[in-house]
Amino acid sequence: MKYSLRFCVLACFVTLSGYAQLDSIQRLDEVFVVDRQINRFSTGQLVFTLSSSILRDSPGTLTDVLQQNTPIFFKQNGYGMVSSPAFRGTTAQQTAVVWNGFNINSQFNGQTDFNTLLVDGFDEISVRPGGGSVVYGTGAIGGSIHLTNRLRFDGETNLTFSARIGSFSTYQNLLKASTSNEKWSLSFALSRFSSENDYDWPGTSRQNLNAEFEHYNANLSLARKLNQNNKITYYGMYFDGDRNFSLLFPSDPPSSYLNKDHRHLLEWESEFSEVTSVLKLAFFDEYFEYIPDSRTPSPTGARAQTALARYSLFYSYKDFDFNVLSEYNYSSANGDNVLSESRSIASFALLTKHHWKKLTSEVSFRQEYSDVYESPFLFSGGLNYEFSKNLTTKANISKNFRIPTFNDLYWEGSGRTDLLPETSNQLEASVVFSEVENKHQLSFTGHYNDITNLIRWVPNSTNTWQPENVDAVETYGLEAHLTSRFEWGMHNFNFSSLYAYTISENKQTGFQLTYVPKHKFTNELTYKINRFSVNLQNLYNGEVFTRTNNSPGDILEDYLLWNAGMSFKFPKLQNLKISARVRNIGDVAYQTIENRPMPGRHFFIQTLINF
Amino acid sequence: MNTYFKFIMISFFASVMLSCTNDDDLTEPLVPDGDYFNGTLILNEGGSAGGSVSFLSSDFQDLSNSIYEEVNPDEGLGLYLQSIFFDDDKAFIIANGSNLISVVNRYTFEKLGTVDSGLSVPRYGVVLNGKAYVTNLAAFDSDQDDYVAIIDIETLGVEETVLVGGVAEHIVSYNDDLFIQNAAFGFGNQISRLSTASNSITETLTLAAGLNSMQLYNQSLYALDSEGVKKIDPSTFTVENQISKPESLESVTNLRVENDQFYYTSGTSVFASPVSATQLSSEFIFDYGSTSTFGSFYGFEVSQNRIYVGDAGDFASNGTVLVYSITGELITEKTVGIAPNSFYFQ
Numbered sequence: 001m002k003y004s005l006r007f008c009v010l011a012c013f014v015t016l017s018g019y020a021q022l023d024s025i026q027r028l029d030e031v032f033v034v035d036r037q038i039n040r041f042s043t044g045q046l047v048f049t050l051s052s053s054i055l056r057d058s059p060g061t062l063t064d065v066l067q068q069n070t071p072i073f074f075k076q077n078g079y080g081m082v083s084s085p086a087f088r089g090t091t092a093q094q095t096a097v098v099w100n101g102f103n104i105n106s107q108f109n110g111q112t113d114f115n116t117l118l119v120d121g122f123d124e125i126s127v128r129p130g131g132g133s134v135v136y137g138t139g140a141i142g143g144s145i146h147l148t149n150r151l152r153f154d155g156e157t158n159l160t161f162s163a164r165i166g167s168f169s170t171y172q173n174l175l176k177a178s179t180s181n182e183k184w185s186l187s188f189a190l191s192r193f194s195s196e197n198d199y200d201w202p203g204t205s206r207q208n209l210n211a212e213f214e215h216y217n218a219n220l221s222l223a224r225k226l227n228q229n230n231k232i233t234y235y236g237m238y239f240d241g242d243r244n245f246s247l248l249f250p251s252d253p254p255s256s257y258l259n260k261d262h263r264h265l266l267e268w269e270s271e272f273s274e275v276t277s278v279l280k281l282a283f284f285d286e287y288f289e290y291i292p293d294s295r296t297p298s299p300t301g302a303r304a305q306t307a308l309a310r311y312s313l314f315y316s317y318k319d320f321d322f323n324v325l326s327e328y329n330y331s332s333a334n335g336d337n338v339l340s341e342s343r344s345i346a347s348f349a350l351l352t353k354h355h356w357k358k359l360t361s362e363v364s365f366r367q368e369y370s371d372v373y374e375s376p377f378l379f380s381g382g383l384n385y386e387f388s389k390n391l392t393t394k395a396n397i398s399k400n401f402r403i404p405t406f407n408d409l410y411w412e413g414s415g416r417t418d419l420l421p422e423t424s425n426q427l428e429a430s431v432v433f434s435e436v437e438n439k440h441q442l443s444f445t446g447h448y449n450d451i452t453n454l455i456r457w458v459p460n461s462t463n464t465w466q467p468e469n470v471d472a473v474e475t476y477g478l479e480a481h482l483t484s485r486f487e488w489g490m491h492n493f494n495f496s497s498l499y500a501y502t503i504s505e506n507k508q509t510g511f512q513l514t515y516v517p518k519h520k521f522t523n524e525l526t527y528k529i530n531r532f533s534v535n536l537q538n539l540y541n542g543e544v545f546t547r548t549n550n551s552p553g554d555i556l557e558d559y560l561l562w563n564a565g566m567s568f569k570f571p572k573l574q575n576l577k578i579s580a581r582v583r584n585i586g587d588v589a590y591q592t593i594e595n596r597p598m599p600g601r602h603f604f605i606q607t608l609i610n611f
Numbered sequence: 612m613n614t615y616f617k618f619i620m621i622s623f624f625a626s627v628m629l630s631c632t633n634d635d636d637l638t639e640p641l642v643p644d645g646d647y648f649n650g651t652l653i654l655n656e657g658g659s660a661g662g663s664v665s666f667l668s669s670d671f672q673d674l675s676n677s678i679y680e681e682v683n684p685d686e687g688l689g690l691y692l693q694s695i696f697f698d699d700d701k702a703f704i705i706a707n708g709s710n711l712i713s714v715v716n717r718y719t720f721e722k723l724g725t726v727d728s729g730l731s732v733p734r735y736g737v738v739l740n741g742k743a744y745v746t747n748l749a750a751f752d753s754d755q756d757d758y759v760a761i762i763d764i765e766t767l768g769v770e771e772t773v774l775v776g777g778v779a780e781h782i783v784s785y786n787d788d789l790f791i792q793n794a795a796f797g798f799g800n801q802i803s804r805l806s807t808a809s810n811s812i813t814e815t816l817t818l819a820a821g822l823n824s825m826q827l828y829n830q831s832l833y834a835l836d837s838e839g840v841k842k843i844d845p846s847t848f849t850v851e852n853q854i855s856k857p858e859s860l861e862s863v864t865n866l867r868v869e870n871d872q873f874y875y876t877s878g879t880s881v882f883a884s885p886v887s888a889t890q891l892s893s894e895f896i897f898d899y900g901s902t903s904t905f906g907s908f909y910g911f912e913v914s915q916n917r918i919y920v921g922d923a924g925d926f927a928s929n930g931t932v933l934v935y936s937i938t939g940e941l942i943t944e945k946t947v948g949i950a951p952n953s954f955y956f957q
Contacts, residue, residue, distance in 0.1 A: 204685045248661055249689045249709040251727040298750065458925075459905030514927065546660070549928035551946070553676075594660035595687070 034233060034267055035101035036278070036314070037135045038126055038146055040321065041351045043362035044382025044396030045132075046430055046443060048481070050125040057565075059164055059172060059581065059604045061193070061215075062117040062125075066145065068522055068537055068563075070127050071479050071500035073544075074114060075515045075592045078246040079599050080197050080213050083115040087142030088129060088447060089475035089504025089516045091454070093402050094141035094422070096132065100149060100235050100265055102282055103137050107304035107331055108338070110139060110405040116241050116259060118217040120162070120174045121189030123150040129479065130447060131426050133400035134349055134366040134380045135325070141400045141424045141451065149221045149235055151185040152178070159611040167602035169196035187221040197246070202589035202600035210254040211246035215239070229272060235265040244294070248595055253293035258301075261286045276314040283307050302335025304406060323351040325366075331406075339410040345370045345403075358386040372409060376401055376423050389436050395429040408455055408467040420469050424451040439485040448476040472507040492528040497521070511550045515593070517542035517558070531569040538562045546594045559590035567606075575610040645718025647678060652955040653910070653921065653932055654692050654704070655948025662692030662706065663948040664720070671934055671943040679704075679713070682720045688713050695955050698738035698764055702955075705733045705745065712736070712745065714767060718957065729760055729769025734795075738764060739784045739807060746779035746791060747772075754778045759791065759805060773810050777801055783827045785845040788813075790832055794822035802834060804848055814848050821862070828868035828886075835866035839891055840873060854884070857893035865911040874913045881911075881918055881939070897939030906930070912954040917942070921951030 050069055058065045063074050063083040076083045084092035093110035096103050105112050132140035157179040164172040171194050178187040194214040200207050223233040244256045263284045270277045289301035310327040332342035349366035362382040368375035380398035402422040409415045428447040454471035478501045486493040499521040504513045519542035526535045540560045547554040567579030587600040653665040663677040679688050689706025696703050702717040712726040736745035743764050749756040757779035761771040777793035793801035800822050804814045821837035832843040839856035856863050860877045867874040873884045880895035901907035903924050910921025918935040930951040934942045
């Protein structure tokens with residue numbers, strides 16, 4: 001009793017002064033993951049992991065998965081439309097999406113539209129709140145989202161097929177196959193998600209119009225062990241999205257948006273006793289087309305291509321882990337409105353980690369050189385200290401950045417090549433309480449972030465809108481995360497809960513940024529008995545301001561949503577699992593962007609079969 | 612004869628209207644009923660969530676925002692509200708982003724109907740002989756597809772369209788002719804004449820570059836371009852006279868003519884010159900010191916010895932309306948909706 005009180009007091013202190021993190025537990029022995037840094041070099045930070053079963057059981061896109069399972073707030077122009085994150089109160093460009101170790105935020109606008117990523121084909125998603133530019137480069141300021149494919153050499157063959165049908169003519173299918181022997185490993189996933197998305201706007205007599213979409217995603221991973229020390233791996237992903245943008249008023253011109261992205265990564269790993277050498281070659285192609293009025297199509301589009309070479313050397317010496325990274329990145333873009341230009345970036349990073357008794361410390365640096373803009377010197381320092389098996393504390397300090405995008409640099413008539421990257425200095429500290437068997441874990445994290453040189457498009461003296469390094473933002477807050485597992489005989493309970501308090505202020509005006517809720521919490525309870533399980537979720541988002549001057553009449557009201565699901569397994573029928581889910585049980589009328597209503601109560605039925 | 616009679620009637624109605632707002636020295640005239648009778652309508656262009664209309668009472672004390680939504684719950688006026696035109700007690704509110712015209716009772720703001728087809732980025736309108744004539748920009752990358760939509764104001768259907776042959780922006784009527792400013796966003800130098808007898812463009816007059824505003828006043832059409840004010844005889848469609856812009860002012864915009872005075876803006880200042888002058892004055896009445904580069908004088912109007920200024924600020928917070936006396940004293944300042952762009956006097 002005395003102890004726990006002392007821990008609580010300590011927790012509050014550490015939390016107030018900084019920032020924290022949860023370590024994921026992973027078995028790395030038989031599974032092969034190419035993003036090696038996320039688990040090895042996250043000292044002082046927490047990493048939350050979402051398993052493939054969570055991904056397969058969540059209907060929808062990356063937005064749907066993350067808004068329930070992370071503190072990130074998403075604003076969507078109606079369900080399935082453009083979705084932008086606010087992670088720890090930062091802007092949409094300040095969350096990095098990392099695919100198998102590489103940052104895949106758009107070269108054009110610097111952000112990822114979280115409704116153009118289907119997640120059920122991935123094997124794992126990791127979320128690391130806080131800075132990560134030293135390893136993952138631009139945009140890792142609020143945090144990073146890691147989409148991961150895993151390869152196994154265990155000789156097993158698996159085939160999964162899932163079909164989901166939902167309200168508003170929504171269909172989602174997944175076919176996933178993997179096979180391996182001692183030398184080869186192959187994994188393949190194909191997913192499709194489409195919806196008429198013509199839901200009624202709750203509380204009104206109107207309907208969501210022109211919002212249908214159809215997305216395809218394919219993932220292919222292939223690895224070959226050449227000998228005991230050498231391995232060649234290929235990862236590829238292809239996304240094809242066709243989406244209309246919903247209308248605010250029935251007479252609005254019906255617009256649509258197509259995007260086709262493909263990404264390829266080839267890796268050669270040589271592993272010796274203390275040294276691992278990894279050479280990666282990557283090629284990314286992103287293409288979009290926007291049709292402002294589909295009745296008189298005159299599309300505007302653009303394509304960006306990126307070629308990357310990255311060499312990284314891991315070296316372990318006594319209690320030290322070293323990683324040297326060097327990378328060359330060549331990107332080019334062309335299309336309507338964007339000048340045909342290219343950009344080269346060379347970067348070097350050194351990551352070091354040291355273990356000493358119960359203390360793990362890490363110091364990392366990165367310097368980039370670009371032919372267009374000046375890059376700041378980036379660093380990260382982290383500490384983990386294990387007081388006992390039940391209590392770990394963490395602290396991290398880092399400098400991160402977000403580079404100007406192709407739109408910022410080369411937009412026809414407006415782009416400016418004299419822009420500076422946005423920079424962020426941040427600090428976080430965490431306390432993590434865990435029960436010995438990890439059945440219960442509770443963490444508190446305090447974070448502070450000072451962001452300067454924010455790029456905003458403002459009108460210049462000749463009334464042309466141009467990007468400028470104008471804004472400075474200060475964010476701070478608290479995150480709490482609880483996971484708990486109980487077993488009473490045949491009864492299994494899983495409970496998780498998270499809360500985030502976020503302040504994000506424009507330093508010039510002192511006003512909270514628009515569309516950043518001060519409070520967010522989510523809870524989830526799953527009960528399992530034998531083959532049957534039920535699940536209950538809720539999600540609360542506090543009110544958000546829609547005007548930069550925080551005028552009190554212009555807010556989106558807070559809301560509380562409830563979801564529930566149940567599932568039943570038939571082990572004799574190839575593990576057939578049938579589940580049903582209802583979202584927004586209370587039929588709550590809510591918006592995440594002004595005048596963009598989200599769906600009321602709606603349903604899904606899913607069948608999933610494993611061979 | 613017929614048109615002359617009509618002109619007399621219009622003048623008569625106009626004078627009644629003007630008197631109505633000037634309520635100090637008149638007993639209550641026979642007026643239509645409605646919450647929004649006595650004061651000024653302010654059109655707020657709005658952001659990506661749609662625009663709104665605010666109402667400022669004639670004593671400048673009371674401001675009501677989003678009056679359309681107040682009267683017509685669950686309804687909206689559309690994206691990017693551009694302008695309002697009137698016919699008797701009907702107001703036609705144009706949303707250029709939604710290709711929509713909402714028709715409301717001018718004084719109660721009750722919805723009467725909509726024009727929701729046949730429009731393509733509608734901009735400005737005017738009513739003549741039971742028809743509404745509305746300019747449309749159509750595709751943004753072409754000025755050859757701009758047109759005037761002719762709308763029956765009873766059925767609210769587009770009956771006919773007339774290609775303008777250039778940019779179609781402001782439109783005013785004089786007798787049976789319409790004059791269309793073929794210039795928008797600071798580019799363009801022409802005015803076209805559209806004959807409503809033949810529904811075709813009959814003539815085009817070329818002025819100097821940077822044509823930005825025009826107004827019909829006292830049987831003359833006044834237009835402001837980069838050289839100054841041009842006085843145009845609308846019957847012969849020729850330039851009668853030019854009042855040149857002073858060298859010291861880089862650019863001059865927002866021409867309004869009221870009480871034999873020109874009013875115009877430059878930077879964040881308001882200027883006035885008598886219509887009889889040979890050169891526009893370079894001495895400002897007042898400078899309102901806006902910090903908004905693009906949003907200063909987003910709306911500007913002069914009426915009844917009051918100068919109305921709409922400031923859009925950063926376009927991401929609500930805009931401000933400032934009312935000044937004709938000599939530049941600030942009378943009131945109110946927060947309205949996003950991007951207030953025009954004023955209409957009841």
